[in-house]
Amino acid sequence: MINLFKKFFSIFKFKSKKNVKLGLYGPPNSGKSTLANKICLDWLGQEMSTVSPVAHETREIQVKEQISIKSKDGKELLFNLVDTPGIATKIDYEDFLKAGIPEPEAKKRAKEATKGIIDAIKWLDEMDSVVVVLDATQDPYSQVNITIIGNLAARNIPVIIAANKVDLKKASLKKVQAAFPQYPIVGISAKYGKNIEQFYEQLFKTIG
Amino acid sequence: MVTLQFVPYTEIEGLTSLGRIRKLLNIAKQNKIVLLQGRLSKEEEAELIKVTMEEISKEFKGIELAVINPTESQLTGVQKFKHSMFSMILGQREGLTIVGPANVVKSIKKDPNKIELFTSERRKK
Numbered sequence: 528m529i530n531l532f533k534k535f536f537s538i539f540k541f542k543s544k545k546n547v548k549l550g551l552y553g554p555p556n557s558g559k560s561t562l563a564n565k566i567c568l569d570w571l572g573q574e575m576s577t578v579s580p581v582a583h584e585t586r587e588i589q590v591k592e593q594i595s596i597k598s599k600d601g602k603e604l605l606f607n608l609v610d611t612p613g614i615a616t617k618i619d620y621e622d623f624l625k626a627g628i629p630e631p632e633a634k635k636r637a638k639e640a641t642k643g644i645i646d647a648i649k650w651l652d653e654m655d656s657v658v659v660v661l662d663a664t665q666d667p668y669s670q671v672n673i674t675i676i677g678n679l680a681a682r683n684i685p686v687i688i689a690a691n692k693v694d695l696k697k698a699s700l701k702k703v704q705a706a707f708p709q710y711p712i713v714g715i716s717a718k719y720g721k722n723i724e725q726f727y728e729q730l731f732k733t734i735g
Numbered sequence: 736m737v738t739l740q741f742v743p744y745t746e747i748e749g750l751t752s753l754g755r756i757r758k759l760l761n762i763a764k765q766n767k768i769v770l771l772q773g774r775l776s777k778e779e780e781a782e783l784i785k786v787t788m789e790e791i792s793k794e795f796k797g798i799e800l801a802v803i804n805p806t807e808s809q810l811t812g813v814q815k816f817k818h819s820m821f822s823m824i825l826g827q828r829e830g831l832t833i834v835g836p837a838n839v840v841k842s843i844k845k846d847p848n849k850i851e852l853f854t855s856e857r858r859k860k
Contacts, residue, residue: 614784615797616784616787616797616798616799616800616837617787617791617796617797617798617799617837618788618791618796618797619796619797619837637791641788641789641791642788644784644785644788645785645788645789648781648782648784648785649785651781666844666845668845669845670780670800670801670802670843670845671784671800673802674777674780674781674784674800675781677777677780678777678778678780678781680777681776681777681778
């Protein structure tokens with residue numbers, strides 16, 4: 528019942544256009560921070576987050592304020608970009624050990640990663656729009672993906688799915704499209720900038 | 736040996752969201768795989784992940800979670816509406832939720848109609 532009230536009032540929620548929060552959500556290592564960096568490099572000329580092949584590199588919410596992007600037809604979109612830690616259902620410090628991280632640091636990372644996931648979930652309510660970044664080489668039906676997208680739908684938050692890593696042979700955009708047919712999906716490579724213009728166009732369509 | 740514990744929907748329907756989460760998590764923390772009749776709400780699923788993260792320790796590494804509901808994808812517009820009405824009144828009894836402790840369940844692969852559960856092999860000392 529409380530959620531019904533929340534949904535009802537969210538329709539009338541007024542937010543200053545300057546404070547629109549665009550969140551990047553997804554499982555660990557899907558390329559959220561790489562995409563955040565690409566957006567910031569393209570429009571601010573500087574990177575935002577540290578990236579690494581080791582999962583859970585982003586363990587704290589990162590916010591880059593006042594990003595202004597422009598469309599080809601001269602429209603402008605202003606938002607605060609929120610890069611969130613990857614959401615997972617399990618954290619094992621031994622996975623960090625296997626990646627060559629010393630034990631005390633591995634334990635510290637595991638603890639920070641759990642806190643990061645809690646924060647990312649808490650921040651769901653703060654978002655105005657969300658880009659769900661999925662690794663297109665992985666199974667799209669993972670429960671974390673479905674839970675994230677389901678929670679955004681339950682909160683009436685507009686969603687774009689960025690199927691990342693389409694530069695890799697194993698990537699399958701079709702699988703992601705089959706799993707989430709009701710959402711706009713753009714196949715991108717955040718690392719190499721592939722289809723990034725298409726992604727920006729979709730941002731204008733969804734949140735512009 | 737892997738232990739599966741079936742939880743009928745009637746066992747959780749009277750509980751609060753946190754009560755439901757606690758019940759499932761307490762079973763998983765006993766190294767048992769929970770087979771829940773029906774589903775949690777999406778908000779409860781997110782809350783389950785949150786509470787799981789709060790309880791990660793040396794012994795408890797988290798959970799593997801999967802929800803399967805084959806009928807949902809096959810429904811047409813009117814049927815979907817009818818279903819959501821029934822769910823509002825009777826609760827989300829359809830489908831199956833699997834919650835496995837991460838040290839027992841290595842991974843769960845799923846497509847809309849099938850779940851494959853891979854368990855971790857324990858080495859004999």
